[in-house]
Amino acid sequence: MNHPPHCPNPDCPLHYPEAVEKLREENEPTFQKCGTRSTQAFGIVQRFLCTICGKTCSEQTFSLDYYAKRVIDYEELERLTHASTGLRATARHLNCSPDTVSNRNMRLSRQFIAANAEILETHELKENIALDGFESKTLSNYHPNNINIAAGSDSQFVYGASFTQLNRKGRMTKEQKVRTRN
Numbered sequence: 001m002n003h004p005p006h007c008p009n010p011d012c013p014l015h016y017p018e019a020v021e022k023l024r025e026e027n028e029p030t031f032q033k034c035g036t037r038s039t040q041a042f043g044i045v046q047r048f049l050c051t052i053c054g055k056t057c058s059e060q061t062f063s064l065d066y067y068a069k070r071v072i073d074y075e076e077l078e079r080l081t082h083a084s085t086g087l088r089a090t091a092r093h094l095n096c097s098p099d100t101v102s103n104r105n106m107r108l109s110r111q112f113i114a115a116n117a118e119i120l121e122t123h124e125l126k127e128n129i130a131l132d133g134f135e136s137k138t139l140s141n142y143h144p145n146n147i148n149i150a151a152g153s154d155s156q157f158v159y160g161a162s163f164t165q166l167n168r169k170g171r172m173t174k175e176q177k178v179r180t181r182n
């Protein structure tokens with residue numbers, strides 16, 4: 001990477017890639033190389049200095065693996081997740097901890113959500129939409145939720161999804177009622 005796509009500082013004029021491109025076209029300074037850092041997982045990482053606000057960043061700042069200490073194969077992780085492989089089984093397969101699997105799943109999910117939003121900005125709806133949902137829970141029966149999905153009946157493209165947290169459902173034993181009150 002010769003220069004970062006934009007400055008990570010949201011208050012800097014170079015926070016927007018278009019502004020960076022404009023200055024570069026005018027041969028105005030945008031970023032300077034600012035040393036390197038050696039990492040076990042990614043080798044030599046280049047650092048950059050924003051000439052406008054003075055904030056520094058590195059190649060890793062814009063990477064899916066920002067601050068990660070291990071390289072995980074995201075395509076393999078996606079395949080396993082789509083095959084409904086459990087967290088621990090995925091961790092054993094990838095030879096890492098379940099926390100690492102959760103972390104990388106979160107990183108990947110945010111990318112998918114961003115890509116989905118970007119596609120929806122220009123996508124023209126030309127098919128019927130099927131609406132469906134299911135009830136699930138987070139951790140225990142104390143945290144039930146509803147997950148609803150609107151998918152294209154031909155393409156199966158997800159046009160919308162929602163997550164609704166509910167209050168506890170189902171009958172409680174006396175002990176559970178006492179525990180809930182405390």
Ligand SMILES: [Zn+2]
Binds near residue numbers: 008009013015
């Ligand atoms: Zn800046």
